[in-house]
Amino acid sequence: MDKDAVLTHVLKQRRTPSLLGGEQPVSVMSSSRYVSQLTDREVENQLTDREVENQLTDREVENQLPSLDHAIRTALSGEVQTVVLVGGEGSGKTTALEKLVVDWAKGEHLQNFTYVLYFGLREIRSLKDELSLETLLQHHHSPVPSESMQLVLQKPEDVLFVFDDLDQYKLSLDPSVHTLCSDLSQAVSVSCMISSLLHGSLLRGAAFVVATRTTGWLEFLNGTRVEVSGFLKPQRETYFNGFFSDPAAANKALLHMERTLGFYDFCTSPRFCWTVCSIYKTLMDAGAKLPDTLTQLYVDILVHLMQALSLKEACNRELVQALGVMASHCSVSQNSSCTKEELHSFGFQKLLSSVGAFLNVDGDLESDACVFSFTSQLMQEFLLAVSFFLDMSVSEGMEKMWEKHKGHAKFLDLFLSGLSEPVQRRPLVILLGEFNSDRISDFKSWFKSSSEETLKGCYNDRHHRCFHLLHQAQNQSLVKEIISPSARTGISYGDLSLQDCVALNYVWSCLGEMKLLNLYRTRDLTDEKAEVLAPAMSLSHKIQLSYSTLSTGAVSHLASALSRGRTEELDLAHTSLGDEKLKVLCAGLRDCKLHTLKLLVCRLTEAGCEDLMCALTSGSSQLRVLEMMFNQIGDLGFMKLCKALQSPQCKLQQLQLRSCELTAVSMEALSAALCSGKSELRKVDLTSNTIGDGGVEALCKSLQHPHCKLQSLNLFDTELTGACCPHLMETLMSEHCSLLELDLSVNDLGHEGALLLCQALSCPGCPVEKLGLTRCELTQQVFKELGSLLRSGTSRLKSLIVGLNKVGDQGVKHLWDAVAHPACLLEELDVEMTDLTDACVEDLCAAVRASKTLKSLELRNNSLTDASVPALVQVMQDSCNMQEMNLKYNDFSEDVFEMLDECDKIRY
Template sequence: MDKDTVLTHILKPRGMSTLLGGEPPVSVINNNKYISQLTPDAQLTDRNVDDNSPSLDHAIHTALTGDIKTVILMGPEGSGKTTALEKLVVDWAKGEQLQRFSCVFFLRLREISSLEGTLSLEALLQRHCSHIPPEYMPLVLQKPEDVLFVFDDPDQHQLCLDPSAHVLCSDPSRAASVSCLIASLLYGSLLKGASFVVATRPTVCLKFLSAAWVEVLGFLKPQREAYFNGFFTDPASANTALMHMERTLGFYDFCTSPRLCWTVCSIYKTLMDAGAKLPETLSQLFVDILVHLIQALSLNKACNRELMLALGKMASHCSLNQHSSCTKEELHSFGFQPFLTSVGVFLQVDGDLHSDACVLSFISQLMQDFILAVSFFLDKSTSEGVEKMLEEHKGQTKFLDLFLSGLSEPAQRSPLETLLGEFNSDQIMHFRRWFKSSSEETLEGCYKDKHHRCFHLLHQAQNKSLVKEIITPSARTGISYGDLSLQDCIALNYVVTCLDEMERLNLYGTRNLTEEKAEVLAPAMSLSQKILLSDSSLSTGAVHHLASALSRGLTEELDLSYTRLGDEKLKLLCAGLRDCKLHNLKLLACRLTEASCEDLVSVLTSGTSQLRVLGLMCNQIGDQGFMKLCKALHSPQCKLKELQLQGCEMTAASMEALSAALCTGKSELRKVDLTQNTIGDSGVEALCKSLQHPLCKLQSLKLFDNELTGACCPHLMEALMAEHCSLSELDLSVNDLGQKGALLLCQALSQPRCPVEKLGLTRCELTQPVFKELGSVLRSGTSRLKSLIVGMNKVGDQGVKHLWDAVSHPSCLLEELDVEMTHLTDACVEDLCAAVRASKTLKSLELRNNSLTNASVPALIQVMEDSHSMQEMNLKYNDFCEEVFDMLDECDKIRY
């Protein structure tokens, strides 16, 4: 085969070069604009192909020089597949690649798919490869192993390539349909041994084919930079254009399209040369594109409008019928007769425009959606509602509602109205009413994807007052966004910045918060009073932007629980904590160790930190880490009032340090939670020294599950009876205090100077004598107890009766009583009800996990309805049957 002839044929300019069509492949190749690193992350799914191919070229050549006969390039529209194919043929014709093939046939299937009737392979090749001498064709076909076929776009032009749908042929001279010929080639029936490179969009049309699949990713960010630098002669202009595109559009998947990069560069250059403002949204970009295309035709306003309505009818037809192309006959039915010479500006024309076999299609799915949105607002002859229109096109258009939102704003549609005339004001008002009502409904629900879409629509509209109208204060709370794409972050940030302040930014479960996403969200975070990032995954760069947002923002509460932050990332975060408004920081299960405590001490003693509550639950800080934290409590700069230290692997060894800090008079600490730390009796003994100190301000101490015994109770009794003790809350639950130890506590509780108002003794091995003594304490007239939690102690009806009697006493101040799982039966109900009726203070009664039955229900309902003070009775997990559920439903004070 004459390679010079092939080269001339491939590089010959073809058809009209339009803005939407992108820079023609021939121009890219001739001007050396082809970026070899087109797909640095190309994915090859065949094991025989090198998985680390550095470029698309290399991926194809590697495949074809091996045992593989078929390579399929798969990628979205405009991703550079056609350019890659033409470059492949040019490299062969220049003698640079694939020289084992004596002949290469390049077939643009969109040009032959409309052929009707039958013809042989020889006739097809002679017809569409006329640059090859006819006498050469039989010689080529005799050695198929030396032949390479290059097919472009089989998915877009109604070719049926399912081998089961055809009687495959094996004779090159036998006539068959075009679909049958192509299928016979690809599946090895015809010219067995030939090789193929096929470019297609993601599709199932080739799912039966055994091949090496190469994913064409198009232009990633480095390739976009290279392309912009090649397009603009001025480096400053290239950088301005690229940075603007990345900020406003770079988060969309379709920005990997080289075709779109060509379009964006072309529009940006036109606008920059004219000193005009660059578009801020996708809608604004397509308004600028459409204005440019319409102006190029130099038609009057009436013709512009008529042409746009015809394009709108075609767009609707293609969308509703899921066709990517239309015949010339269909084109006439849409009203294109006066504009046939102009359609090439908007459409791809395959074949002779004057022939009935001509096929036309939208070059871009995005432009098809945009034209559809424009025509919806432009058409004054229809009253079709937006709900119906969106429902009809559901699943077929991805950006229709976004474009409608953008075009509904006067400032965005104004340039088009100058060229097309006024849009239908009734349709625009209808859209605005629909948008507002559907958004309000969406924000009342809990579907994060719908929330995201609402924010995207608001972002496209670019109307701050509309955001404030739709996102009311009541709608802002409780919204959980979950995993976020980059474009979700852009839209969310826009909404929050329009609101000026956010009560609660819920980013719970964001498992992919990258540096890029956090940078976008930083303004929103700085405007949020509370940020929830629990169960999220933050990159190191994301933590840096979070810290920066905190240092300049309004945030008072930050929850990073279960983020697996680690010591190094916490160090970065602390840089923003030294000078911010943060009051409450939750770091539950963040994989922190002793090393993090040094950074936290630095923050707490900085003199500028506002931290009041620090939650370090379930981190491995140990005694050494906690003792470092205690040093901060000695500093007058430390404003910490609450430390949550549940499950931090501490022992009695560090309690002396805490006790010493509490006695300095400099500590502001009011609450300490030491739940599930093995501090033991000796640890409590150390703490009791500080509880008696006149400078200790501690009001709440939780010693839940600390491996305590009755041996610690004498020390606690002494502390609680001390003159300066200020402890109002004490939780000793899940410790084996036993009868002797508990009775000692009761002695302290009955003393007038004992400050305890809330006492937790759940599962402390308490006995009936202890309950009797607790009853005496409550009746004493000197006890301040308002909350008593004594569940999971097996004392039965007789033991708890002492408490019912106490609740009935006028001196009892109890507001909350928890007797869960104390083995209560129906026998206690009479005393229970009498106590509730007599009490003037009791508000809450916890009766879960006991043995009350249906027989008790009427009396319990009646007493709750009669009581003015009781607010809640919890009867869950008792022995009730479904027949009493309706009765229980009628009393809204009862939970069951």
């Protein structure tokens, strides 16, 4: 077979080049602008986690993925007979296939095939007559000589068919709907012939490469599927450098595209890159401003195309409106192509010769069999938006138009939003005449009302769409009008796409300041997304990132935003941050307004505490609250933090260290910090650490020191016994003790230890106002002493938590008697699971009625029954002081639920 003839056939221009149709393959190859794409989505997906973990650059990713050309050749070199190339509009499938054939014809690749036959199904689908495969090869391909035909038939394994545009093949590939043929000389329909070839009944043993957009016919094709992945940033850079002769112009164009459009998926399309390069070059040569939005880009494209046609204004308007009618028809019918008869009905009668700038024209323009389709889906939707605003009739309002096209047109509302702004539509008004002001007003009214309804809801994807429309409009006053203060907080915008990040950042920047940037459960906050969101971060007083996954690069942008912004609270709980990323974050903590940092469950160790220490002592840190619960920092890590506490530069006031693997060893360091005279610490939570009696003894020394400012100490579940109570008693009676809150819950203090505490608490100078003694093995005698101190007139206790001590009605009666006493200051009382029964209710109600201070009563998990409900409801309704009574998990039946509902201060 003559390879030169194949080369001539493939490199022959089959269509008129167009701005929207992309660069012709022959031009791409002859100008050395061909950039092989990456492929194999499986490999790319496997790399995603490693990109986040190791911060692989686009170039490194590119080096680890096979090229499209290589993937096809590799598949064909094995036993695979069919390779299916799948990609979207303008993804470069045709160029890749033609490059494949050209490489074979030049003797560079696929030399194991003697014959490579290229067919565009878009071109041969119009063949109406039945014909044989022999006839097709001899007359509708680069002619296969008759002497070669016999060799093709005898050795099909040496033949490779290349079929492009399978999605344009409208008939089914389901073998059950065809009578497949096997005779090469038998005349059949083109559809039967294609199906017979692909299903192996005709020319069995031949190989196939088939290119298609995603279509339902794929399920009937066996073989290796190769996804066209499109251009990553480095490939776009290569393409732009190949397009522009001036490197500076190439760099300017690429940077502008990445900044304004790079977040759209279609920017990976080689065809779209060609369109952008072409229009940017035209604008740059004319010294014009490059577009800031997608709408502005398509305004520039439409102006360029219309000016090239050199029509009068009336004809320009008529052509765009006819294209809009066709766009609406294609959108609603979901039919990508139209006949010549349909085109006439749309209003193209006098303008048929001009449609080539916007439409694919398949067949002879003079023939009634000619078929027309939009070259670009984006331009189709843009023309629909323009024609809607050009139409001067009042037959169709925005609501009706939107309902008709919703679900079929992805970018229609974005284009409408952009075109509703005078600045963006002005070039089209000059070219096409005035837009319908009533329709523009109708759109704006629809947009405002629908946005208001959307922002009341809790669906963040709908919020995102509203933000996209605002971003497209580029109107700051409109943003402030639509995004009311009530719509600015609460909802989580986690799991943002890059496009969502751009829109959200635009809205936040227009507003100028935000209370909360809620990114809860953002599972893939990459370097690129965080870079886009950085300005929004710097404008937010609180950033919520709990349960998120942040790349190292994202943390770097977050740190930068903190250092120059107004953020006062940052929540990174459950982010698995790790020490290395914490080091990056700490660079931003040294000079920022951050007051609260939440690092709960962040996989931090001793190493991370070193960086925190440096940040806390930097001299400009404003950090007041640090939450580090459930991290393995251990004693060594905590001692580093204690060292920071002794610095006059450290302003930390609250430190939460629950379950951080601390022991008595590090309590000496904390004690030293507290009595150093430099620590500002007011609150420490040591819950669920193995502090033990020895650790408490060390702490008690500092709590008695005149320089210690600690007001709240939580020792919940820290393995204490009654042996620590003498030290605590001495501390609480000390003149320098400043503790207002002390929680000793879930420790085995026992009867004797608790009595010592009661003795201390009754001391006139004891400052404690809130005491936690849940599940401390307390006895009725201890409850009697607690009741006595509450009545003493010297106790300052306002909150007492003594649940899970099974003392029954008799034990708790001492507390009811105390609550009723005028000297008792108690505001909160928790007696959950203390074995209370209905017998206590009379005393309970008497206490509530008598008390002037009690506001909250916790009675969960006791044995109260329906019989108690009337009295409890009545006393709560009568009481002016009481705000809440919790009766959950008692022995109530559904019969009393309606009665309990009568009092909104009761929870049950």
